[in-house]
Every structure is written in C-alpha cells, then in structure tokens.
Amino acid sequence: MEMSDGNELIRIVNIENKGRAIVSSRDLKAGEVILKESPLLLYSAIPLDAAAAAANYCAHCFRIISHKAVPCPNCSPPSLFCSSKCQSQSSSSSHTAFVCQSLAHLRSPDSPLRRHDQDRHIQAWFLISAYNLALISPPHFQILLSLQGEPTIDETSLLLHSITSDACRRHSPIPPPSVELTAALLAKDKLNAFGLMEPLDEDRERSVRAYGIYPKASFFNHDCLPNACRFDYVDSAANGNTDIVVRVIHDLAGGREVCLSYFPVNVKYSERQARLMDDYGFICDCDRCRVEASWSDDETMEEDHDSMEEGTCDDDDFPHSYFFVKYMCSGENCGGTLAPLPPGSSSDNNNNTKTMECNVCGRLEVDEEDN
Numbered sequence: 001m002e003m004s005d006g007n008e009l010i011r012i013v014n015i016e017n018k019g020r021a022i023v024s025s026r027d028l029k030a031g032e033v034i035l036k037e038s039p040l041l042l043y044s045a046i047p048l049d050a051a052a053a054a055a056n057y058c059a060h061c062f063r064i065i066s067h068k069a070v071p072c073p074n075c076s077p078p079s080l081f082c083s084s085k086c087q088s089q090s091s092s093s094s095h096t097a098f099v100c101q102s103l104a105h106l107r108s109p110d111s112p113l114r115r116h117d118q119d120r121h122i123q124a125w126f127l128i129s130a131y132n133l134a135l136i137s138p139p140h141f142q143i144l145l146s147l148q149g150e151p152t153i154d155e156t157s158l159l160l161h162s163i164t165s166d167a168c169r170r171h172s173p174i175p176p177p178s179v180e181l182t183a184a185l186l187a188k189d190k191l192n193a194f195g196l197m198e199p200l201d202e203d204r205e206r207s208v209r210a211y212g213i214y215p216k217a218s219f220f221n222h223d224c225l226p227n228a229c230r231f232d233y234v235d236s237a238a239n240g241n242t243d244i245v246v247r248v249i250h251d252l253a254g255g256r257e258v259c260l261s262y263f264p265v266n267v268k269y270s271e272r273q274a275r276l277m278d279d280y281g282f283i284c285d286c287d288r289c290r291v292e293a294s295w296s297d298d299e300t301m302e303e304d305h306d307s308m309e310e311g312t313c314d315d316d317d318f319p320h321s322y323f324f325v326k327y328m329c330s331g332e333n334c335g336g337t338l339a340p341l342p343p344g345s346s347s348d349n350n351n352n353t354k355t356m357e358c359n360v361c362g363r364l365e366v367d368e369e370d371n
C-alpha cells in the first residue's frame with residue numbers, strides 16, 4: 001500500500017483474531033499523514049424523501065451549496081448540485097441515468113420506502129450507489145465486495161432487497177442483484193462506512209452529511225486508545241474534499257499496528273463493548289479495556305481525567321490518563337481526538353511546541369512538548 005507521495009508508510013498484514021490489519025512499515029513521526037484516500041463511493045445521509053428538497057449541499061461533491069443550486073433536469077423532486085460542472089461530472093459517475101431514475105422512483109409518493117424510517121432510506125441510497133458502481137466500474141465493485149462483512153438474510157435485507165431490486169429491474173441495463181448480494185452489500189456498508197460529518201454546532205447533536213467507503217482505510221482495526229485518527233475536510237474548496245486523511249497521533253515505531261477508534265474515545269467501557277459487539281461483532285481486548293473491565297459502571301474516565309489534572313490520580317488505577325490529557329479535545333461537547341499537524345506544515349511544530357488539530361471541531365491547540 002502506498003502513500004500518495006510514493007513512500008510506503010503502511011502495509012496490510014493478518015493478525016490472529018482481528019483479520020486484516022494495518023501496520024507501520026517504518027518509524028512514523030507524530031502528525032505524519034499515513035493515508036489520504038478518495039472514496040470508492042459516497043452516498044447521502046439525508047432520508048430520501050427529504051433529500052431533494054432539504055439538501056443544502058451538492059449531490060455530487062457534498063460541499064455546502066453557497067450560490068444558486070443547479071437542479072438535475074431529469075428527476076423530480078430534483079437532486080441539487082453546486083455548479084453545472086458538478087452536475088455534468090455526476091452524469092457519468094454519482095448521478096447516472098440509473099441513479100437518477102431509481103432515486104426518483106424511491107422518492108415518489110407511492111414508494112414503499114416511505115413507510116420506513118431514516119435508517120432504511122440511507123441503506124437504500126447506499127444500495128443504489130453500490131449497484132451504480134457495478135454498472136460504471138465493475139473492478140471497483142469487486143473491491144467493495146472484498147471488504148469485511150458476511151451477508152445476513154433477515155427482515156431488513158429482504159425489505160431493502162425488494163425495494164431496491166425493483167428499482168434495478170425497471171431502470172438498470174444489467175440483471176437485478178440476488179438477495180444474497182444485497183445482504184452482502186449491506187454487511188460491507190455496516191462494517192466499513194465512514195461518516196463525513198457536518199461542522200460541529202454546539203446547540204445540536206453532530207450529524208453525518210454523507211457516508212463514504214474507503215477501501216484502504218477499511219483495513220484499520222479499532223483500539224480504544226488509538227494511535228492514529230482520521231480527518232475529513234468536506235467543505236474545503238480544494239480538490240479531494242471528500243478524501244479521508246489519516247494521521248498518527250504520536251511517534252510510532254515501525255512494525256506496530258495502526259488503529260483508529262471507531263467512535264469518540266470518551267465513551268465508557270460498557271457502552272464501548274456493547275457498540276463493538278452490536279455493530280462490529282467483536283469483543284475488544286485492548287490495553288484500556290483490560291484495565292477498565294474491573295471498574296464499576298459509575299467509575300468514569302472523566303473522573304480520572306479530572307483527578308489526573310488535579311494531581312490526585314493514581315497511575316495504577318488509570319495508566320492511560322496521559323492520553324486523555326494530551327490527545328482529547330477540551331472543546332465543550334466535542335469528544336474529538338487531537339493529532340499534531342503534519343511535520344513541516346506551516347503553522348506547526350517549532351522547537352518545543354506542536355500545533356494539535358481536533359478531528360471533530362477542527363480547533364487548533366498549542367501543545368508544549370514535554371521532552
């Protein structure tokens with residue numbers, strides 16, 4: 001696996017009980033970008049019935065639409081684009097005739113999808129995007145199929161199969177998918193999709209604007225004390241605004257597994273274990289979980305974080321408190337992780353200071369180095 005500049009920074013190995021994993025190919029410096037990857041596919045996180053009318057972002061590049069929207073001339077209610085360039089690019093990629101007709105079909109007042117909740121709408125949107133990938137790029141569709149996730153044929157997959165394969169039958173030039181294929185795709189989505197987040201608004205819970213599948217980033221396993229974190233810059237004007245960027249949080253020796261946390265690091269032990277089992281199907285046995293397994297439910301990381309700052313925390317009780325002091329964003333209700341800016345970047349990392357960037361609210365904090 002190669003970084004964009006051609007340096008091999010990470011590679012994929014198999015680790016017992018974890019499957020494929022990413023390890024560092026050499027010593028890595030705090031803040032170093034180890035992966036910048038474009039999505040294999042992207043799909044909206046707004047329910048299909050509301051999407052066309054309510055969306056204030058472009059259906060192709062997912063940036064906020066700041067000028068007059070350009071509507072798709074073929075679907076009703078129309079998908080909206082931020083420019084005629086995005087609209088024209090989408091017609092051979094994200095918004096082909098198949099997607100256009102299928103979305104119009106699913107949004108129509110008599111669509112059976114209308115009786116179902118938001119989660120089903122978003123899954124239906126994912127399936128249409130995945131079937132579209134099979135049409136426009138079979139090799140990329142095969143990459144999607146190679147990701148982790150075993151099919152489960154249950155009520156949800158049967159429902160979504162019946163709704164979306166009907167759209168395929170009517171609008172796709174290739175035969176409709178089997179129910180097994182639909183169920184397999186849903187499993188890939190569940191385990192591998194990354195949310196591209198709306199900017200943090202302190203008055204509202206942070207929401208997801210779109211989901212993306214990034215095949216290389218999908219090989220990162222979870223650790224409750226991650227050594228890397230991922231950033232997205234969806235409203236950036238630069239090219240690659242929907243790319244995922246992964247940076248290491250602190251210096252890392254070559255040959256070490258590089259892990260992300262699949263959710264904010266300040267989630268307590270019992271909830272972390274429940275989410276990892278329900279959503280990802282495994283029991284986490286990381287260093288932090290081994291320590292926290294013996295804690296009572298009302299003993300929280302925040303209490304230890306506070307006592308660490310007051311100097312009253314016993315390191316034996318909470319050997320990981322250093323992580324929370326140094327790498328957790330102090331912004332209210334943020335819960336983000338801090339990683340240094342990449343070595344050599346302009347506002348960064350002189351002498352004994354590092355500029356840390358939060359991967360949720362984007363705040364920059366100066367960290368006085370302790371070495």
Ligand SMILES: C[S@@+](CC[C@H](N)C(=O)[O-])C[C@H]1O[C@@H](n2cnc3c(N)ncnc32)[C@H](O)[C@@H]1O
Nearest residue numbers: 017018019020148191218219220221222280282
């Ligand atoms: C996004 S995939 C990560 C890559 C995956 N290992 C593979 O082989 O493709 C998520 C899945 O990896 C496995 N996994 C991730 N972190 C793990 C961990 N800390 N312990 C055990 N399994 C883990 C689980 O099976 C999980 O559903």
